[in-house]
Amino acid sequence: MAVPSSVLKVEEIQGRGRGIVASQPLKAGQIILTDSPILLYPTSPFSQQHSSSFCDHCFKSCSSSSLVSCPSCHGYRFCDSTCLSKALNSSHSTFVCHSVPTSIISSLFSHPDNELFSLQLTSSLLAKDKLNAFGIMHPFSENDEHRSVRAYGIYPYASFFNHDCLPNACRFDYVDVNPPYHADGLNNTDFVIRMIHDVPQGREICLSYFPVNDNYSSRQKRLLEDYGFACNCDRCNVESNWSDNESIEENAEEDKQEVMAMDDEEEDEQYENMEPSDTDNNDFPHAYFFLKYMCDRTNCGGTLAPLPPKGDTLSNVMECNVCGKLKSDDDNINVDDKAQDGEVPMED
């Protein structure tokens, strides 16, 4: 199996099954993969009388009053007549509309493998969803401590990424907003995977399967229960030696002065190109990661990655993959300023 990216390859990784490896050096902010769902389904597939205000085809947030109901079943609602007519030819075909159990398949975008799609395949994919499905979340709000999932999606290539508690890449989606850079042809439910920092050729590229600020024991519990493995990443190896009341924030605070005193080049040399074998028990750069790549907005917990480089020029603007906040090296940029330079409207 290959991924549609010239900079990545799929390899067997000892103890982890298949994983994705850089086939050339990768740069901070670089888009390494764009993936479309082969299947999207709402969180509560059997309760179509939902009070939520998102479209049952593209899952974009819309005001309840503007939603258009399916004229036949009245249970499904769409953002407008265009989405309704797209749905009638795909996710909400007559077959789906008239058969309640199969209405679980809420959105099926055109995909090269569509002809191979059967209910059997769908069922087996759904059965595997705990391991392979990605959540499309409700929009971020600082007042909402527990953001819920509005839909799940099966992304055939993104599901090859293994987990690391200090990831080197992260996933962005732009369900409700446009990306803050040119992204021709991107559907609103597509995922964009971008590098958080530089990595050399041959390094495994990992995502974090959940926000990186969870503590050691909850991460271990979640990975074991939901994904079936005990994580032995470098961060876990360090944190397994910490006392219960030691937190990442405390350690980050202790190391803050040291990190702040370095210039960017020194930081990159000291931390990002580190091999795990270069570190002894307690000096793996958690503090650095948290200071540089964690969003500081209340209840966000998102990860920051630079915007894609323009040619060889790296961006000094970081984007949060949860709340969308943009932050430059010097100060914060208002999210509304995204609409300026270089942004194009998303295609429907």
Ligand SMILES: C[S@@+](CC[C@H](N)C(=O)[O-])C[C@H]1O[C@@H](n2cnc3c(N)ncnc32)[C@H](O)[C@@H]1O
């Ligand atoms: C989304 S899949 C990733 C691709 C998977 N390795 C494969 O071969 O298809 C998630 C599964 O990969 C494995 N996995 C992911 N990250 C891992 C890690 N850090 N250590 C061990 N296994 C891991 C676990 O079996 C997990 O349930």
